[in-house]
Amino acid sequence: MNIQWYPGHMTKAKRAMQEDIKLIDLVIELVDARIPFSSRNPDIDELGKNKARLILLNKSDLASEKYNAVWENYFQKKGCYVVKVNSKSGAGVKNVHTVIQEACKEKIERDRRRGILNRPVRAMVVGIPNVGKSTFINTFAGKACTKTGNKPGVTKGKQWIRLNKNVELLDTPGILWPKFEDPTVGLRLALIGSIRDEILNITEMACELIGILTEHYSGVIKERYEGVDETKKAAEILYDIAKSRACLLKGGEYDFDKAAALFMEEFRSGKLGRITLEFPKEEDSVQKKGESD
Ligand code: G4P
Numbered sequence: 540m541n542i543q544w545y546p547g548h549m550t551k552a553k554r555a556m557q558e559d560i561k562l563i564d565l566v567i568e569l570v571d572a573r574i575p576f577s578s579r580n581p582d583i584d585e586l587g588k589n590k591a592r593l594i595l596l597n598k599s600d601l602a603s604e605k606y607n608a609v610w611e612n613y614f615q616k617k618g619c620y621v622v623k624v625n626s627k628s629g630a631g632v633k634n635v636h637t638v639i640q641e642a643c644k645e646k647i648e649r650d651r652r653r654g655i656l657n658r659p660v661r662a663m664v665v666g667i668p669n670v671g672k673s674t675f676i677n678t679f680a681g682k683a684c685t686k687t688g689n690k691p692g693v694t695k696g697k698q699w700i701r702l703n704k705n706v707e708l709l710d711t712p713g714i715l716w717p718k719f720e721d722p723t724v725g726l727r728l729a730l731i732g733s734i735r736d737e738i739l740n741i742t743e744m745a746c747e748l749i750g751i752l753t754e755h756y757s758g759v760i761k762e763r764y765e766g767v768d769e770t771k772k773a774a775e776i777l778y779d780i781a782k783s784r785a786c787l788l789k790g791g792e793y794d795f796d797k798a799a800a801l802f803m804e805e806f807r808s809g810k811l812g813r814i815t816l817e818f819p820k821e822e823d824s825v826q827k828k829g830e831s832d
Pocket of ligand 1: 597598599600601624625626627628666667668669670671672673674675
């Protein structure tokens with residue numbers, strides 16, 4: 540399945556981000572913990588070089604705990620600071636403050652040596668659409684923060700959110716573009732609901748998801764939908780799901796589209812459990828012995 544979806548304004552977004560990045564010390568990059576590979580664009584490595592880097596595994600509440608730890612380890616090995624967060628509930632968000640200070644300690648030390656004291660770290664949030672940037676900024680900044688702008692040394696018109704005496708955050712996040720040239724990326728974004736369903740074949744998507752679940756999360760489908768035999772082919776499993784939920788067309792035939800939509804909705808809202816859909820390559824992932832969900 541090849542998904543073509545590319546917002547036309549990405550070149551403009553990239554240029555804007557190049558300008559904004561000049562003003563900051565730290566890039567806070569959000570990725571979706573369920574698809575940390577497909578929900579990021581490695582262009583940020585180039586754009587954000589020479590900046591401190593913090594990766595937030597957002598929506599970690601929907602991803603497998605075991606794989607959250609694996610991905611955390613993976614990004615740390617690449618030299619990034621990592622925090623697992625749930626921007627919606629706020630879980631983990633407090634830790635971000637501590638890690639920002641840690642990630643920027645060289646800059647803080649450099650400033651100190653030059654006699655510059657108490658200059659706040661400036662940060663910006665970046666990520667692809669729908670990854671949770673606005674939700675994170677709202678939760679992280681809360682209500683207590685004051686907005687500042689047009690200060691000397693700050694580009695005119697830029698709004699900064701003063702989080703505390705140590706940190707200022709650019710109030711508009713940088714939008715990264717997904718790597719749609721890789722069809723797997725488009726598909727995975729579709730599975731988590733980041734691309735509108737109307738442009739996709741829901742039945743095909745459900746079958747792809749069934750494939751991933753039967754391979755990596757054996758028993759999960761069987762447990763939720765009575766009468767499913769997970770050893771069958773994906774389309775047959777979808778038929779079993781339609782049967783178990785009585786998804787019927789007018790003539791009494793089973794309604795695959797309805798079953799697929801129901802299945803996708805239950806997955807996306809976490810009813811099938813906490814599920815990560817992609818995994819670092821074998822050699823990248825260092826799992827601690829005995830680690831399990
Ligand atoms: P964006 O700025 O990067 O485009 O993303 P935005 O904050 O708009 O978030 C996109 C969706 O993801 C929102 O759901 C938001 O509530 C949800 N979300 C963000 N962070 C988390 C998280 O850590 N965990 C979970 N479970 N969800 C998160 P929505 O469907 O657009 O709205 P709503 O259903 O929350 O009202």
